[in-house]
Amino acid sequence: RKILKTLLEGTPPDGILVEGTKTVYPNPNLDLYRQLMDRGIPMVFLHGVYPELQAPVYVLDDNFGGARQLVQYLYKKGPRSIMAMFKGDDLQGLQRYSGFVHALRDLNLSLDDRQVLWYNTENRDHLLSEEIFANKLQPLWRNCSAMVCYNDEVAARVIGLLTAKGLRIPEDMAVVSFDNSIYS
Numbered sequence: 001r002k003i004l005k006t007l008l009e010g011t012p013p014d015g016i017l018v019e020g021t022k023t024v025y026p027n028p029n030l031d032l033y034r035q036l037m038d039r040g041i042p043m044v045f046l047h048g049v050y051p052e053l054q055a056p057v058y059v060l061d062d063n064f065g066g067a068r069q070l071v072q073y074l075y076k077k078g079p080r081s082i083m084a085m086f087k088g089d090d091l092q093g094l095q096r097y098s099g100f101v102h103a104l105r106d107l108n109l110s111l112d113d114r115q116v117l118w119y120n121t122e123n124r125d126h127l128l129s130e131e132i133f134a135n136k137l138q139p140l141w142r143n144c145s146a147m148v149c150y151n152d153e154v155a156a157r158v159i160g161l162l163t164a165k166g167l168r169i170p171e172d173m174a175v176v177s178f179d180n181s182i183y184s
Contacts, residue, residue, distance in 0.1 A: 001028070001029050001032065004029055004032040004033070004036070005032065007036060007041075008032065008035055008036065008039075012039060012041055013041060014042075015041065015042040015043065015044070016036065016041060016042070016043045016044075017043075017044050017046060018033075018043055018044070018045045018046065019045075019046045019047055019048070020045060020046075020047070020048040020049065020050060020090070020091075021090070021121070022089045022090060022120075022121065023048035023049070023050065023089075023090045023091045023092075024088070024089055024090060024091055024093075024094060025089065026052075027050045027052070030050060030052050030053065033050070033053055034053065037053070037054075037056075042057070043056065043057065044057050044058065044059060045057065045058035045059070046058070046059055047059075047060065047061060047090075047091075047092055048060070048090055048091045048092060049091075061092065061178075063091075063092050063095035063096045063099065063178075064095045064096070064098050064099035064102070065099060066096065066099065066178055067095075067096040067097070067098070067099030067100040067103065067148065068099040068100075068102060068103040068106075070100075070103075070148050070176045070177075070178075071099075071100055071103035071104060071107065071109075071148060072103055072107070073176065074146045074148070074174055074176060075103075075107050075109070077146075077170075077174060078145070079144075079145040079146035079174055080109060080145070081109075081110075081115075081143060081144045081145050081146070082104065082109065082115075082144060082145070082146045082147065082148060083115035083116065083117070083140060083141060083144040083146070083147045083148075084097070084100050084115070084116050084117065084147065084148040084149070085116075085117040085118075085119065085147065085148070085149050085150055085154055085158065086100075086116065086117070086118060086119075086150045087118075087119060087120065087121075087124070087150045087151075088118040088119065088120055089120040089121055092150075093118075093150055096148075096150060096178065097116065100116075100148055114140060115140055115143075115144060117137065117140070119150075124154070128154070128157045128158070128161065130161060130164070133158075133161045134161075134165065138165070141162070141173060144173070145172075145173060145174065146173065146174040146175070146176070147173060147174070147175050147176070148176055148177070149175060149176070149177035149178075150177070150178065151177055151178050151179045151181070151183075152177045152178070152179040152180065152181040152182075152183035152184040153179075153181065153183050154177065155175050155176070155177035155183065155184070156183040156184075158175055159175050162175070
C-alpha cells in the first residue's frame with residue numbers, strides 16, 4: 001500500500017509491472033490500483049491478477065497445463081505414487097494443484113489428500129525446515145516415488161532434505177517443478 005501511495009503522490013510513472021501477492025485473498029489495495037488506472041497509468045499484471053479490477057492487462061503462465069505436463073512426464077518415467085507441494089495463497093498454486101489433480105485422474109492414479117502439502121508465504125521456511133520435514137513429511141514421502149513442487153526454489157530445498165536423508169534423486173524420488181530458474 002505504501003508503494004502504491006508513493007506512485008500516486010510522485011511524478012506518474014510511464015507504466016507499472018505488478019506481480020500480485022496473495023492473489024487468492026481479497027486485495028485491500030484495489031482502491032489504489034483503480035486510482036492509478038483512472039489516471040491512465042498503464043499496468044501489466046504478471047503471474048496473477050485481481051479479478052475485481054475492470055479489464056486489467058495481464059500475462060499469466062499456463063499453470064494448469066504445466067502441472068498436467070509434469071505429472072504426465074513423471075508417469076512416462078515410471079512413478080505411480082506422486083505427491084505435491086503447492087503454495088496456497090496465490091492463484092498459481094491453486095491452478096497448479098488443479099492441473100495436478102486432473103492429470104492424476106486422467107491417468108487413473110490415486111489422490112491422497114495427505115500427499116498434497118500446502119504452504120503459504122509465511123510458513124514455507126518452517127515447513128521446509130529439517131525438523132519438520134523429517135518428522136511430519138517423512139511418512140508421506142516414504143510411500144511416494146515422485147514429487148511435483150510449486151517452483152524450483154522449493155524443489156531445490158526438497159532435494160537437499162531428501163538427499164540428507166539418504167535418498168537418491170531421481171532413483172528413489174523424482175522431483176519436478178516449475179520456473180526453470182537458477183535453482184534448477
